[in-house]
Amino acid sequence: MNSKTAIPNVMERTIGGGVHGPGERKMRIRVVGVGGAGLNAVDHLAANPPGGVSFMAVNTDTQSLGASMIAEKLQIGKQLTRGLGAGGDPDLGRRAALEDEQELRDALEGCDVVFLAAGLGGGTGTGAGPVVAKVAREEGALVLAFVTLPFSHEGEYRGRVANDGLAEMKQSADAVVCIPNDKLLVLASEETSVLDAFKPADEYLGQSVRRIWGMLSQGGLINIDFADLRSVLRRQSGETLIGFGEADGPDRIQQVVDRTLKGPLLSGDDLLGRATSMLVAVTHGPDFTMKQLQKLLEEIRQRMGPKVACKQGIVVSGDFVDRLSLMVIASTGTPLLDKSPESAAPADAPAQPEKSAPAPRKATDEKPVATRSGGRVGGREKAEAKVKGAETSPAKQGLFDLDSSASGIFAKGEHTVVNGQDLDVPTFIRRGLVIRSL
Amino acid sequence: MFSRFFSKRPALIVGLDIGTSLVKLAVGERRPDGCLTLLGAHHVESRGLRRGEVMDHNQASSCVFQAIRETEELLNMEIGKVEVALTGGHIESANHRGTVPIRSATGQISPDDVEDAVEAARGGVSISEGRVVFHVIRQQYYVDGKDGVANPVGLVGRRLEADTHMVHGVGTRLQNTLQCLHSQDGSLVDVGSHVFSGLASSLAVLGRHEKEMGVILLDIGAGTTEYVAYSKGMIRQMGVLPVAGDHLLNDILLGLKIQSRRLGEALIHEHGCVWPEPSGNPEIKGKTVSVKTSELLPDRERVIPLEYIHAILYHRMDETLRIVRERLHAQGSLNMVASGVVLTGGVSRLPGIVELTQSVFGMPAVVGIPQGFDGIMERAAQPEMATVLGLLKYAALRGAGEKRESNGFWDQFKKIV
Ligand SMILES: Nc1ncnc2c1ncn2[C@@H]1O[C@H](COP(=O)(O)OP(=O)(O)OP(=O)(O)O)[C@@H](O)[C@H]1O
Numbered sequence: 024m025n026s027k028t029a030i031p032n033v034m035e036r037t038i039g040g041g042v043h044g045p046g047e048r049k050m051r052i053r054v055v056g057v058g059g060a061g062l063n064a065v066d067h068l069a070a071n072p073p074g075g076v077s078f079m080a081v082n083t084d085t086q087s088l089g090a091s092m093i094a095e096k097l098q099i100g101k102q103l104t105r106g107l108g109a110g111g112d113p114d115l116g117r118r119a120a121l122e123d124e125q126e127l128r129d130a131l132e133g134c135d136v137v138f139l140a141a142g143l144g145g146g147t148g149t150g151a152g153p154v155v156a157k158v159a160r161e162e163g164a165l166v167l168a169f170v171t172l173p174f175s176h177e178g179e180y181r182g183r184v185a186n187d188g189l190a191e192m193k194q195s196a197d198a199v200v201c202i203p204n205d206k207l208l209v210l211a212s213e214e215t216s217v218l219d220a221f222k223p224a225d226e227y228l229g230q231s232v233r234r235i236w237g238m239l240s241q242g243g244l245i246n247i248d249f250a251d252l253r254s255v256l257r258r259q260s261g262e263t264l265i266g267f268g269e270a271d272g273p274d275r276i277q278q279v280v281d282r283t284l285k286g287p288l289l290s291g292d293d294l295l296g297r298a299t300s301m302l303v304a305v306t307h308g309p310d311f312t313m314k315q316l317q318k319l320l321e322e323i324r325q326r327m328g329p330k331v332a333c334k335q336g337i338v339v340s341g342d343f344v345d346r347l348s349l350m351v352i353a354s355t356g357t358p359l360l361d362k363s364p365e366s367a368a369p370a371d372a373p374a375q376p377e378k379s380a381p382a383p384r385k386a387t388d389e390k391p392v393a394t395r396s397g398g399r400v401g402g403r404e405k406a407e408a409k410v411k412g413a414e415t416s417p418a419k420q421g422l423f424d425l426d427s428s429a430s431g432i433f434a435k436g437e438h439t440v441v442n443g444q445d446l447d448v449p450t451f452i453r454r455g456l457v458i459r460s461l
Numbered sequence: 462m463f464s465r466f467f468s469k470r471p472a473l474i475v476g477l478d479i480g481t482s483l484v485k486l487a488v489g490e491r492r493p494d495g496c497l498t499l500l501g502a503h504h505v506e507s508r509g510l511r512r513g514e515v516m517d518h519n520q521a522s523s524c525v526f527q528a529i530r531e532t533e534e535l536l537n538m539e540i541g542k543v544e545v546a547l548t549g550g551h552i553e554s555a556n557h558r559g560t561v562p563i564r565s566a567t568g569q570i571s572p573d574d575v576e577d578a579v580e581a582a583r584g585g586v587s588i589s590e591g592r593v594v595f596h597v598i599r600q601q602y603y604v605d606g607k608d609g610v611a612n613p614v615g616l617v618g619r620r621l622e623a624d625t626h627m628v629h630g631v632g633t634r635l636q637n638t639l640q641c642l643h644s645q646d647g648s649l650v651d652v653g654s655h656v657f658s659g660l661a662s663s664l665a666v667l668g669r670h671e672k673e674m675g676v677i678l679l680d681i682g683a684g685t686t687e688y689v690a691y692s693k694g695m696i697r698q699m700g701v702l703p704v705a706g707d708h709l710l711n712d713i714l715l716g717l718k719i720q721s722r723r724l725g726e727a728l729i730h731e732h733g734c735v736w737p738e739p740s741g742n743p744e745i746k747g748k749t750v751s752v753k754t755s756e757l758l759p760d761r762e763r764v765i766p767l768e769y770i771h772a773i774l775y776h777r778m779d780e781t782l783r784i785v786r787e788r789l790h791a792q793g794s795l796n797m798v799a800s801g802v803v804l805t806g807g808v809s810r811l812p813g814i815v816e817l818t819q820s821v822f823g824m825p826a827v828v829g830i831p832q833g834f835d836g837i838m839e840r841a842a843q844p845e846m847a848t849v850l851g852l853l854k855y856a857a858l859r860g861a862g863e864k865r866e867s868n869g870f871w872d873q874f875k876k877i878v
């Protein structure tokens with residue numbers, strides 16, 4: 024019954040192998056390394072790149088840029104630093120980035136998602152990183168920054184610099200995943216070389232990019248799309264955690280949750296309890312039952328705070344018989360709604376979120392929205408509206424997607440409420456079943 | 462659109478059911494022996510309706526007129542008057558008894574006494590502002606407290622009581638449905654009677670014996686679920702829950718992230734099932750279906766475990782049936798039912814619905830097929846045709862002198878609305 028050949032594999036990519044955005048257009052994902060540490064991390068990923076992702080190296084230091092294997096390089100602050108680096112001065116790093124703002128803008132134009140890697144504590148990563156993030160956001164991208172904090176033995180000054188940089192990064196990027204280098208020490212043995220010590224962090228960035236890209240590109244039973252990711256990540260001064268794990272065998276539910284939420288880089292963090300939104304992506308086999316899925320989600324929920332709004336994606340794959348793969352992305356902070364260039368348009372300001380129904384979407388429905396960087400595929404506009412609907416709802420329903428009450432056939436008009444239940448919200452959601460909505 | 466045809470064939474009746482998914486028309490002829498011959502039936506897809514009510518007059522009206530014109534062409538006739546079904550979540554009903562003393566010196570009951578008793582029942586109804594009573598169904602009479610009197614005229618007594626079943630709803634909302642017969646371009650078709658959809662469906666599929674034994678009719682369409690409970694041959698309770706097939710569709714679209722209504726409908730029709738306890742069903746365990754989810758990417762198919770489809774539909778249907786059951790139970794109607802549940806409306810085609818209904822109600826359930834027509838084409842002997850065919854029966858009964866309502870509801874509408 025559960026033989027691998029009998030069950031079609033839904034992990035197959037869509038035609039062309041691309042990741043598709045809200046308007047079903049090919050999605051552009053770019054990984055940008057800023058500063059020396061950022062470059063190293065991105066180099067690591069570029070050595071074994073996931074298809075459909077482009078890379079870019081940004082630094083003040085000519086030498087470090089030359090050593091990078093990434094083809095697209097942007098040297099910033101040529102006049103200011105003369106290619107010698109920012110010398111640990113974040114202000115210099117920041118001004119270097121501003122000097123070449125237009126180049127950055129051109130390089131990031133049209134990106135849907137930008138993963139930004141930077142080490143905090145030095146000059147370029149700390150100072151230029153937030154500028155790059157800000158420019159990418161202004162160009163319309165969803166910006167997810169991966170930053171490291173210096174080892175405590177690097178001294179108090181670096182620590183302070185890094186913390187200021189982190190605060191600034193939280194303002195500029197949509198989401199910030201923060202890895203204190205001290206956590207890497209825990210993983211390292213006596214023999215681990217300094218370079219190898221960073222491997223887990225580089226690996227973590229690589230896995231995160233790969234898995235997020237994979238999640239967006241797969242047509243699952245319940246898809247996670249760009250708008251979902253965006254609604255979970257787009258926060259005001261929030262922190263983000265990304266955990267993933269796999270497990271097999273009869274005890275796989277418990278194990279996969281432990282592996283995902285107790286990874287060495289995540290441990291000792293109370294972020295889960297403070298999370299305001301999360302995204303859960305599950306890949307399971309056709310042998311996995313609805314009850315098991317509920318149990319899995321319940322396990323996750325138990326480790327989260329009460330206020331979390333959840334989006335779920337489910338992929339059923341014949342390759343996952345007796346096996347389970349999980350990714351959890353959780354963010355703290357308050358939802359950030361209206362800062363993207365599109366939605367800041369005046370017409371959008373006081374209006375109610377337009378609740379988009381999953382009615383037939385014709386290509387002509389997608390009106391292009393003009394931004395100052397030129398035309399943009401308008402699916403974005405709808406996605407934003409949907410996100411608003413989701414995020415402004417009170418987090419009453421716990422694990423389940425709040426979005427669904429705001430969409431569907433009965434989105435508009437008077438709702439039918441019987442015994443305190445809004446019957447226009449799908450029953451399976453109100454009864455606590457797993458499947459989430461569009 | 463005034464009809465020469467009708468003046469020649471006064472026994473022709475046209476039923477019009479402006480359903481949320483389909484506008485259905487049926488044309489019948491009352492024969493001298495009282496039987497009904499079905500001459501034809503037609504339907505077109507409806508637009509501008511939600512939950513059984515008109516949301517967009519122009520859209521709904523144009524569908525109605527399209528259905529009327531096409532029927533006229535098909536049957537080579539002109540339609541000047543239609544019997545119209547009414548529904549909506551605002552519709553409520555209740556039993557009311559009216560009592561009057563017999564005025565005549567002999568104590569013999571006159572037709573006026575009967576009207577007075579009914580009027581007294583009607584006067585006892587207190588409904589909120591804006592609501593109108595659109596059915597006063599006479600159920601039975603009591604003469605000096607003795608029940609079971611079908612026709613009291615001519616009997617002698619001192620006191621006459623009339624049991625009536627009143628159906629009322631918000632006038633403007635009912636009016637919106639009737640207004641579909643006035644098109645933008647000035648065309649106008651007369652409304653004969655207007656009948657609660659659930660009542661019409663019950664007339665089409667329920668037999669006398671079932672009504673005596675006690676029976677529940679559920680008409681589950683696209684926008685609404687109408688319920689009607691009979692016992693001892695009389696209506697006990699009627700009502701509408703504005704949850705039905707469109708909610709099944711809604712849940713599927715949202716739960717499975719399907720981008721188009723059309724594809725969602727197709728999925729439900731092809732793979733839908735509401736068999737009780739889907740998660741424990743070994744027959745579907747591990748089974749998947751490949752479905753299209755987006756009209757934009759017709760080549761893109763997604764593999765979905767059947768279990769999910771069944772579970773989403775099952776939970777919605779289970780909840781809907783439970784709410785109806787609860788409402789019937791609250792009024793004591795459930796205990797009075799010995800026969801079972803009869804299902805009509807398009808959703809009664811959904812596999813597993815009979816079993817699920819049986820398990821929720823704890824009594825036998827069947828799909829109701831309209832009956833009692835001559836010349837009925839196979840196409841019309843379908844559960845979703847119950848309402849429109851019931852309209853023919855209703856009008857035939859009224860026309861045959863079994864007119865049980867006072868006249869002029871239509872005028873009353875006009876006055877109130
Ligand atoms: N084979 C089938 N399986 C499942 N559902 C079906 C099937 N055939 C029809 N339906 C559903 O039945 C509904 C239509 O039923 P029907 O024609 O009785 O409704 P309607 O009269 O238009 O609406 P309403 O009475 O609610 O205003 C639709 O939701 C349709 O999807």
Ligand SMILES: [Mg+2]
Pocket residue numbers: 478480481658682683806848
């Ligand atoms: Mg109907």
